[in-house]
Amino acid sequence: MKFTRFNIVILVGFLAILGVIVMQLFLLNQAYSFEKKEVEDKIHYALLDVVERIYVDNNSELIVTNQIKKVAHNYYVVNVNDVFENNILEFYLKKEFAKVKLDLDFEYAIYDCGSNNMVYGNYITATSQPSKKCVDCFTKNDDLIYYFAVRFPTLKQSYFTSLKQYWLYTVVLCVVLIVYVYSVLLMLKQKRYTVLQNDFINNMTHEFKTPLASILIASNYANDQEEIKKNPRLSKYIQIIIKQSNKLNEHIEQILSLAKTDSNNIELNKSAVDFRKMVELTKENISLKYTKPVQFDFLFSKNLMVQADEFHFYNIFYNIVENAVKYGPKNPIVTISVKQEETYYSIQIVDNGAGVPKKDLPFIFDKFYRVERTDSKEIEGFGIGLAYVKKIVQLHGWKIKAENINPGLKISIQIPKSEIHE
Structure with missing residues (x-):
């Protein structure tokens, strides 16, 4: 692939957006790890406090270490090594989880020595819609005697819910990347x-x-x-x-x-062009081409020299004036004036025609755009004259605009003062 400036800009833009998405995914992974560790710490310390409260109620000393064992990401086994009651356990679980602001659904089961089975306790929900109970999810541990197990069915979903802001940013960036790639493909196709x-x-x-x-x-x-x-x-x-x-x-x-x-193959050969001689030449050639009488009014007294490409500068005025004569009335009047502004000169070409319909005015400089004539059903030309004019004006670094006046159309070309001298 040929590395043009256009291709390099596209590649840099793609890599920049891709880099931002990679960074966002890295931050998302870090945020997920921090959130997971924080929740696990809350669960661990809350269960430790539950065990301590049971020992305090039984007037026993806490002699067991490593009471909390994480069996799975959402399943914990707690070794109490002392007797406790079901309703007291549930009360302490609710209280300690609320203390650390752990708003998660949980269910628990207690090991029964008599039946040698895990006895399902209850499903406690943080919302009004509890999930399905899972009685068979609790398994025995042959190494322990007095213990209970706690399971958090919605733990994984809570991680994603708490990180919804990060997910939103990631989705937005992915959408931006997709739109960017799609736009680039359209641009390359165009x-x-x-x-x-x-x-x-x-x-x-x-x-x-x-x-x-x-x-x-x-x-x-x-x-x-x-x-x-x-x-x-x-x-x-x-x-x-x-x-x-x-x-x-x-x-x-x-x-x-x-x-x-x-195709940007045009090269401007700028030189000092006599503005008056240029418009006089335009007047002479227009008069030779058209048989109908054309009145030219030149409203500038100074002899101005413009830094421009002489050939294309002449074509600018010839195309504008020819349009004024071709689409103007039977006795067209073309007025060319120069007005000095603060930072630029404004060269204005005004005709006495019917002007351009308001709906068409913003598009008259577009390539192949043609305006319907009020005096004829035929649309003449290819719609390339003013498109060429605008392109040449832009290549010179100037500005051009068109506006309707009463009567006629006024086209203004703004040339910086640094490119005009007397």
Whole structure:
């Protein structure tokens, strides 16, 4: 796999989230161990106190050591080595467990010497819904005479319940990791589709340019022939072919330019560009292309020099102004002004058209997005002109925005003061 910056960021993000989950699992394991040890200590000391109270009641000395024996994780055998009664044992168990705040269900059984069996005592619940009694869970111990056994049926569940906050954090982190992986897979899939799309566009447009160039050469040659010039109908058809071929060629060039900017293969050759000469050139080329009269108003007096790529800087203004003329009224008016703000210059291109519908305005710079015309059911163009403009503006490190005014549309380009001088 090629380690691009994108892949490295994805890998680092994945390892970071995975590391956090591993740390969380480690903390969860530690918390489980601490909780388990704390509960076991509570049980041990509470049972010791029960034995001591039995000896105090019997006026006997506590001579037995290691009275508490843990048989299983939830099963304890207590060697009393002295007589005791069932009801007194249950009272002391309840009291001592409550003293250490051990809110667990428990059941106990006492060894009966006469029957040589464990006699089930009772099931004591900390909640209102006791679990199923397990009479057969208590086994004899042949090495002891006076003893009882205590079992905690819900001990393991209590560990998980007490650690619910840690479990919640762990689940949330796992969900974050799953969402992250899923998002990365979608991004990689989208990136692959984008590469395929750009390859298709490049191949398609280059394949179109060759026959289109042949059509233009043949059409221009035919247009110069005397037979064509003498026949108004044929001359008109040839002019239509030439006009539409040139139009198609412009669309192909725009698609190629946009595909190039999307693939980040474009390199800006910045130099000091005369802003007034640039807009004058735009005015001249627009006037040559369109037959309808276009009024240009330049509302700036200073001769500004902009640090920009001259070719792409011209294309920015040409695309914006051409849209204003193409989709504007019969007598379009294009006003270009420069306003000085605190940290930047705002170059504003304003037309006198109908503007853009409010629902479409946030998307006019999106690639392939086209706005329906109010004066025509046809939607012209491919929706790539303004997308190209925004891409070039961003590559320069500038900002662009569009807003409706009354009447028309205003497009503002914000250029830092450090990149403009008089």
